[in-house]
Each structure stands twice: as structure tokens, then as C-alpha cells.
Amino acid sequence: xxxxxxxIQPTGNLHLGNYLGAIRNWVRMQDSHxxxxxxxxxxxxxxxxxxxALRAGIREMTAALxxxxxxxxxxxxxxxxxxxxxxxxxxxxxxxxxxxxxxxxTQFKEKSGKDREGAxxxxxxxxxxxxxxxxxxxxxxxxxxxxxxxxxELARDIALKFNTDTGTELFPLPEPVIEGPATRxxxxxxxxxxxxKSDPSDAARINLxxxxxxxxxxxxxxxxxPEPLPSDRAGLAGRPEAANLxxxxxxxxxxxxxxxxxxxGGQGFGAFKPALADAMVAALAPITARFNALKDDxxxxxxxxxxxxxxxxxxxxxxxxxxQRAVGFRD
Ligand code: AMP
Ligand code: TRP
Numbered sequence: 001x002x003x004x005x006x007x008i009q010p011t012g013n014l015h016l017g018n019y020l021g022a023i024r025n026w027v028r029m030q031d032s033h034x035x036x037x038x039x040x041x042x043x044x045x046x047x048x049x050x051x052x053a054l055r056a057g058i059r060e061m062t063a064a065l066x067x068x069x070x071x072x073x074x075x076x077x078x079x080x081x082x083x084x085x086x087x088x089x090x091x092x093x094x095x096x097x098x099x100x101x102x103x104x105x106t107q108f109k110e111k112s113g114k115d116r117e118g119a120x121x122x123x124x125x126x127x128x129x130x131x132x133x134x135x136x137x138x139x140x141x142x143x144x145x146x147x148x149x150x151x152x153e154l155a156r157d158i159a160l161k162f163n164t165d166t167g168t169e170l171f172p173l174p175e176p177v178i179e180g181p182a183t184r185x186x187x188x189x190x191x192x193x194x195x196x197k198s199d200p201s202d203a204a205r206i207n208l209x210x211x212x213x214x215x216x217x218x219x220x221x222x223x224x225x226p227e228p229l230p231s232d233r234a235g236l237a238g239r240p241e242a243a244n245l246x247x248x249x250x251x252x253x254x255x256x257x258x259x260x261x262x263x264x265g266g267q268g269f270g271a272f273k274p275a276l277a278d279a280m281v282a283a284l285a286p287i288t289a290r291f292n293a294l295k296d297d298x299x300x301x302x303x304x305x306x307x308x309x310x311x312x313x314x315x316x317x318x319x320x321x322x323x324q325r326a327v328g329f330r331d
Contacts, residue, residue, distance in 0.1 A: 004033040005139035005174075007040040007080070007130070010057035011049065012197030014064040016206040016280070017185035019287075020251045021145030025179055027069035029143060035075040036137050036312060037065065039305075042080045042087065042129060046122040047111065059301045064208055066304070067290035076315070078308030080133065085316040090125070090132035092323055096162045097128045101154060107147070131155035135162075135171045136316040143177040146184040147194060152176040166326040170319075182251035188222040191240025209288055212281045219277040224269045231265025233257060245269075245276060252279040 006026055008018060029035055039061045044054060058079050070077055080086050102108065105127055112119035122129075134142055134155050142152055152174065159171035187193040187204040195205045203218055210218070223241045230236060236243040236257075246264075249272075250257045264272055294300070324330050 002033055002140045003137055004029050004035040004141045004143060004177075005038070005134050005137045006143050007038040007043070007133055008061060008065070009044045009197075010039045010041055010054065010061040010079070011044050012057070013207040013209055014061065014068070015195055015197060015208065016248070016284075017145065017182075017195035018197075019068060019208060020180060020182035020185055020248070022143055023065065023068045023070075025143040025177060026065075026075075029141070029177075030069075030071060030074045033141065036139065036315070037070060037075055037077050038133060038312075039065075039077075039079040040130075040133065043126060046120055046126050058305075059298060060295060062301050062305060063295040063297075064287075064291055066294060067287045068208070069287075072304045072308060076308050076311045078305055078312045082305065082309035083136075083312045083316060085136050085313070085320045086129065086132055089136050089316075089320055089323060090129040092327060093132050093135070093158050093162065094125055094128050096165065097125075097131070097154070097158050101157060102127060105154070106150060127151045127154045128158065131158045134174050135159055136319050137312075138172055138319060139174050140172050141177050142174050143179070146178055149176055149178065162323075162326075168322075168326050170322055170326055180251055181257055182247050185248065186240060186244040188218055188244075190223065191242075191244050206280065206284075208284060209291060210284070211288075212285065215280050215284070216274070216277045219273050219280065222273070224273075228266055228268050229261065229264045229272060231261050233261065235261075235265075242269075245272070249276050249279060252276075252283050 006022065008022070014023070026035065026037055039058055041054065041058055062077065065077065066072065102124055108124055108126065111123060130151050131154060144152065156173045159173050163169055163171055185195045187195050187199060189201055189204040199205055203221060206215055206218060222245065224245070225239055225242060227239070229242065229246065236246060246257055246260050249260045253260070321330070
């Protein structure tokens with residue numbers, strides 16, 4: 001039995017990093033696996049959110065995922081807070097996870113920054129909720145971008161300790177699926193920072209809702225170095241901006257990095273950038289059009305989420321009951 005689970009926060013726009021790093025793999029896996037995809041609103045409130053913006057963000061992310069190719073008839077698509085199992089199982093697993101394990105999480109260190117004492121407790125236990133998301137469905141495969149690797153290792157550690165402590169084999173150990181030439185898309189303004197929803201500069205990222213003009217402008221202004229493109233992979237060493245743009249071209253055109261370099265080696269960014277922008281517009285324009293057609297249809301989006309939550313409950317509630325039995329809450 002294999003089941004896929006993954007999640008995305010409903011804060012800010014879906015960007016090219018999300019799409020190439022994760023969502024494209026979600027769309028692909030719908031054909032071969034039993035898939036559960038979740039808009040993780042419980043995770044979103046680990047940092048301050050405006051309630052109206054969060055409410056709108058849940059529907060917008062749902063529309064963006066469907067526009068990207070998720071088919072609610074072929075996968076389970078819902079928002080996390082609609083299924084209580086996530087929060088209940090997270091409590092049980094918080095008593096399995098150790099303080100020391102969570103203290104090592106780099107995302108917590110980054111997000112809490114200099115003000116650790118002022119961070120919410122939820123931000124600290126965030127990865128335990130993520131483990132509960134995955135384990136509530138006994139998921140075996142978790143398609144994510146590179147930045148989630150550490151959280152996935154923690155989910156495996158939690159599953160293993162729970163099984164050992166309770167003398168059961170309740171939870172399978174979930175495998176991360178980190179695949180494709182763009183598992184870590186970098187900022188267009190700084191090749192050492194990842195492309196992120198929370199970057200204050202909109203020029204640093206390509207949003208799935210950007211117009212063709214906006215994409216062309218952002219790529220034109222993207223940071224590069226003055227050297228021409230190298231003709232092999234070794235020539236990308238120490239050139240993070242060049243490596244990022246080449247990786248994007250490979251991911252968008254369905255070619256390997258080697259093939260892109262064989263074609264473009266020796267040429268300057270002045271020639272490469274317009275071709276990259278064209279490839280990006282070709283990939284994103286149909287998604288943008290579908291998103292715009294769907295985003296204001298609240299009735300349709302709400303009905304999709306309600307049906308998804310029902311299907312999710314049918315899988316997760318029996319697993320919670322097994323976990324409750326394993327720890328001694330019930331016979
Ligand atoms: P988030 O936007 O943090 O909720 O992430 C949703 C999914 O997109 C996760 O699987 C992330 O690993 C992935 N992701 C986010 N940013 C990037 C990026 N810059 N490059 C590749 N994958 C990313
Ligand atoms: N933490 C993930 C991110 O920021 C989102 C997420 C929440 C997730 N629960 C998950 C990803 C379970 C995979 C599986 O990207």
C-alpha cells in the first residue's frame with residue numbers, strides 16, 4: 001500500500017519555487033498513487049495572520065492548486081482545520097517527540113530569529129503537527145521541496161518512537177520525494193536565498209499570477225554575473241545565480257541541466273534571459289488563466305473543500321482511533 005500526503009500554507013501567492021519544487025510532483029503522482037493534499041491553515045497561524053486575509057488565502061490556494069492541475073476527483077483536497085484529527089493526533093505525538101529534536105529544527109531557528117522567547121509555542125511544535133498530518137493518513141510518500149527534508153526526518157523519528165513505545169507497527173515510516181531539476185529555487189535577487197512567499201521584494205519571486213510582462217521584467221532584472229554561460233555543470237560552481245536560472249530553464253523546458261548548457265554554453269545572459277522568460281510564460285499562462293477563472297467562484301471552491309474534508313476524515317478518523325488505543329485511551 002502506498003499513499004501520498006503533502007501540504008502547503010495558505011499564506012501569500014503560489015510561486016515558481018512551490019510549483020517546480022513540489023506542486024508539479026503532486027500533479028504527477030495523482031496518476032499513480034492514492035493522494036491526499038492539504039491546505040495547512042493550522043500551520044499558518046504559528047505566525048501572526050490577519051483573519052480576513054487567511055480566510056481568503058485558503059480559497060485562493062485551493063484555486064491555485066486546482067489551476068496547477070490537481071483534480072479533486074482524483075485526489076483528496078481539503079483544508080487542515082476542517083479535519084480535527086490533525087490537532088488531536090498532534091497532541092499525542094507532542095508527547096512522543098523530544099524537546100531536543102525540535103530544538104535542532106533549522107526552520108524554527110530561521111523563523112524565530114533573534115526573538116526566540118517571543119515566538120509562539122506553535123511555531124516550535126510546528127514539525128510535530130506536520131508529522132501528525134502525514135501519519136494520520138499512514139502516508140508512505142511525501143513530495144516536498146528540499147527545505148522540508150529535516151521535517152520529514154523528524155516525522156520518521158516520531159513514527160518510529162511511537163511504534164517502539166507502544167509496541168505496535170501503527171505508522172509506516174514516510175519517505176520524502178524530492179525530485180526534479182528545481183527542488184530548491186532561489187531568489188531572483190540573491191542566489192543564496194530561497195525563493196519565498198515571505199520575501200519583502202516581489203521582484204525576488206515569480207508568482208503564478210504574474211502577467212507575461214511582469215515575468216519578462218523580473219527575469220530581465222534578475223541578478224546574474226558578467227560571465228557567459230558555461231558549457232558544463234562544473235562551470236556553474238560558485239555561480240549561484242547562473243545555476244538557478246539554468247535549473248529553471250531545465251525544469252520549465254523538460255530538459256536536463258546538461259542539455260540546457262550544451263545549447264547555451266558560451267552565450268550571454270542577454271540572449272538567455274528572453275528565452276527563459278518565454279519558457280516561463282508558456283508554462284504559467286494556462287495556470288494563470290485557470291486560476292483567474294476559478295478564484296472568485298467561492299461556492300465551487302467551498303464545495304470542493306467540504307467534499308475533500310469528508311474523504312479525509314474517512315481515512316484519518318480510524319487511524320486516530322488506533323493511536324488512541326495504542327496509548328491506552330480506549331479498548
Ligand atoms: P510553503 O510555501 O513553505 O508552504 O511550501 C510549500 C511547498 O513548496 C513545500 O513542499 C516546499 O518545500 C516547497 N517550496 C517552497 N519554496 C520552495 C523553493 N524556493 N524551491 C523549491 N521548493 C519550494
Ligand atoms: N511545512 C510544510 C511547508 O512549509 C507544509 C506542510 C505542512 C507539509 N504539513 C505537511 C508538507 C505535511 C508535507 C507534509 O512547506
